[in-house]
Amino acid sequence: MRLVRCAGADRPRLRFTLDGAPAEALAGDALLTAILTNAGHVRQSEFGDGLRAGFCWMGACQDCVVWVEGVGRVRACTTPVAPGMVVRRA
Amino acid sequence: MRVAVVGGGPAGTRAVEVLVRAGYRPLWLEEAAAHGGRIYQRPFAATALGGDRYGPDSAKAAAIHALGDRLRAASDWRAETLVWNLRPGLIDTFRAGRLETEQADRVILCTGAMDRIVPLPGWTLPGVFALGGAQIALKVHGVAIGARVAFIGTGPLLWLVAAQYLAAGISVALVLDTTPFSTKARAAAGLLAAPSTFARGLALLARLRLAGVRVIEGGTPVSIEGTEAVAAVRVRDRAGRELTLACDAVGLGFGLKPESQLADLASVPFRFEPAQRNWVPEHDASGRTPVGGVYVAGDGAGIAGAVAAELAGARAAWAAIEDSGGAVAAEEVARLDRAIARLKRFRCALDRAFPYPAWLAARTPDSTILCRCEAIAAGALRKAAEAGHVAGGADELNRAKAFTRIGMGRCQGRLCGPPAAEILAEALGRSVAEIGRLRSQPPVKPLPILPEAPR
Numbered sequence: 001m002r003l004v005r006c007a008g009a010d011r012p013r014l015r016f017t018l019d020g021a022p023a024e025a026l027a028g029d030a031l032l033t034a035i036l037t038n039a040g041h042v043r044q045s046e047f048g049d050g051l052r053a054g055f056c057w058m059g060a061c062q063d064c065v066v067w068v069e070g071v072g073r074v075r076a077c078t079t080p081v082a083p084g085m086v087v088r089r090a
Numbered sequence: 091m092r093v094a095v096v097g098g099g100p101a102g103t104r105a106v107e108v109l110v111r112a113g114y115r116p117l118w119l120e121e122a123a124a125h126g127g128r129i130y131q132r133p134f135a136a137t138a139l140g141g142d143r144y145g146p147d148s149a150k151a152a153a154i155h156a157l158g159d160r161l162r163a164a165s166d167w168r169a170e171t172l173v174w175n176l177r178p179g180l181i182d183t184f185r186a187g188r189l190e191t192e193q194a195d196r197v198i199l200c201t202g203a204m205d206r207i208v209p210l211p212g213w214t215l216p217g218v219f220a221l222g223g224a225q226i227a228l229k230v231h232g233v234a235i236g237a238r239v240a241f242i243g244t245g246p247l248l249w250l251v252a253a254q255y256l257a258a259g260i261s262v263a264l265v266l267d268t269t270p271f272s273t274k275a276r277a278a279a280g281l282l283a284a285p286s287t288f289a290r291g292l293a294l295l296a297r298l299r300l301a302g303v304r305v306i307e308g309g310t311p312v313s314i315e316g317t318e319a320v321a322a323v324r325v326r327d328r329a330g331r332e333l334t335l336a337c338d339a340v341g342l343g344f345g346l347k348p349e350s351q352l353a354d355l356a357s358v359p360f361r362f363e364p365a366q367r368n369w370v371p372e373h374d375a376s377g378r379t380p381v382g383g384v385y386v387a388g389d390g391a392g393i394a395g396a397v398a399a400e401l402a403g404a405r406a407a408w409a410a411i412e413d414s415g416g417a418v419a420a421e422e423v424a425r426l427d428r429a430i431a432r433l434k435r436f437r438c439a440l441d442r443a444f445p446y447p448a449w450l451a452a453r454t455p456d457s458t459i460l461c462r463c464e465a466i467a468a469g470a471l472r473k474a475a476e477a478g479h480v481a482g483g484a485d486e487l488n489r490a491k492a493f494t495r496i497g498m499g500r501c502q503g504r505l506c507g508p509p510a511a512e513i514l515a516e517a518l519g520r521s522v523a524e525i526g527r528l529r530s531q532p533p534v535k536p537l538p539i540l541p542e543a544p545r
């Protein structure tokens with residue numbers, strides 16, 4: 001799956017790191033947007049039932065948690081992406 | 091008197107407005123970076139997305155945004171502040187990496203709502219999102235959840251989000267409403283209590299049909315197919331014919347449920363609201379709960395919509411003012427009461443028009459994941475119910491939680507709670523009201539482990 005950009009695509013680009021590889025996002029993106037426009041999932045279920053890509057987009061389900069270097073575990077849907085952010089999918 | 095308002099959506103913003111107008115300086119706590127709530131949520135980059143992102147509610151969104159901006163200076167505004175526990179007179183918060191405890195004589199809880207789910211085989215696949223989440227993706231983040239999207243569920247939001255995706259140029263593979271047309275038609279007379287909203291709903295339906303979108307009313311979702319992502323949905327139409335439709339994303343939602351954990355922690359008793367099939371914190375028409383000093387307003391007190399939330403927030407603020415001996419604007423309060431009663435009639439009709447498909451939740455296949463946090467399948471709950479024939483078994487939802495871990499994950503039962511209650515009720519042959527609800531626990535959302543504790 002990939003998110004499809006519908007509006008605001010003229011915002012300035014920024015670079016961040018996703019699992020050690022360079023990736024690009026737009027200023028003002030949520031981390032969930034930034035990840036899911038680059039990749040098809042945000043995490044593995046800890047219980048071996050496959051990939052997850054978030055669900056509720058409103059900070060309630062906690063199914064989009066990722067690691068940000070220097071910050072710790074964050075919800076990708078409520079965290080803005082920042083230039084140079086180093087993100088690790090769980 | 092120190093009054094706290096928890097939440098910056100339509101209810102919280104109007105509550106703060108009334109308090110400020112009456113000369114108070116309330117503590118105003120909001121988990122997000124800005125006020126507006128989920129319905130009028132603002133993008134991270136304020137000017138980036140532009141356009142008519144709130145659709146027909148743009149004027150209301152703009153009014154709430156402007157009002158809240160003005161109220162920030164007049165209140166003790168705290169953004170990015172999670173309220174994770176309530177104790178008598180005390181509010182435990184987490185803000186900027188720090189735990190803090192605030193004192194308040196009265197607290198108005200305007201904690202909003204979230205999507206209510208029926209789990210389907212495949213609903214944890216990447217590409218399946220909550221219906222409200224699909225809308226937030228589009229209006230707040232400027233992204234669609236996929237290029238060809240199926241919308242499955244019931245409720246006015248189902249049709250609204252599908253139409254918004256269509257307008258954004260996204261291909262809509264399917265709108266499947268579990269509620270048959272006839273059920274909605276029977277509620278039509280009541281829906282005329284709000285004629286413009288009703289007309290807007292009919293226009294949405296017409297627009298989707300005109301655009302050639304496949305619409306199934308009274309259908310049954312069977313499964314979401316795919317291995318590492320959504321590839322298709324399998325559904326049955328009203329006549330029972332099975333269809334498989336290709337798509338790369340699914341918006342899934344069956345109405346809303348209150349985010350009422352803080353009221354629970356404040357010891358407010360709950361009652362089962364049969365029309366909405368939701369548990370709601372007990373309160374009177376002014377938002378007073380049976381617990382002195384605790385008020386509830388907006389969708390967190392029972393689903394009533396954003397317009398009603400504005401009125402209820404203002405009304406609860408007047409109740410708090412009156413209870414602390416302040417002067418009340420009687421005419422304004424009477425006007426609010428009348429408007430709230432009128433909208434309640436519309437909401438009752440809406441509840442009848444789009445019932446939660448309890449039958450569908452109750453027949454969740456044994457192998458389908460019910461608790462997505464801990465990947466626990468529905469069959470595990472049925473097994474626990476079978477064990478309930480011996481003493482000490484899972485005869486209500488919290489005991490079932492202890493046996494199965496359903497509701498113990500990171501979301502704390504927000505998603506699995508309602509369908510789990512339906513499954514357990516069916517398995518035990520009891521009513522869902524008797525099965526109960528998952529009790530809330532602090533912290534109401536995950537907190538990082540810190541070396542300090544609240545005072």
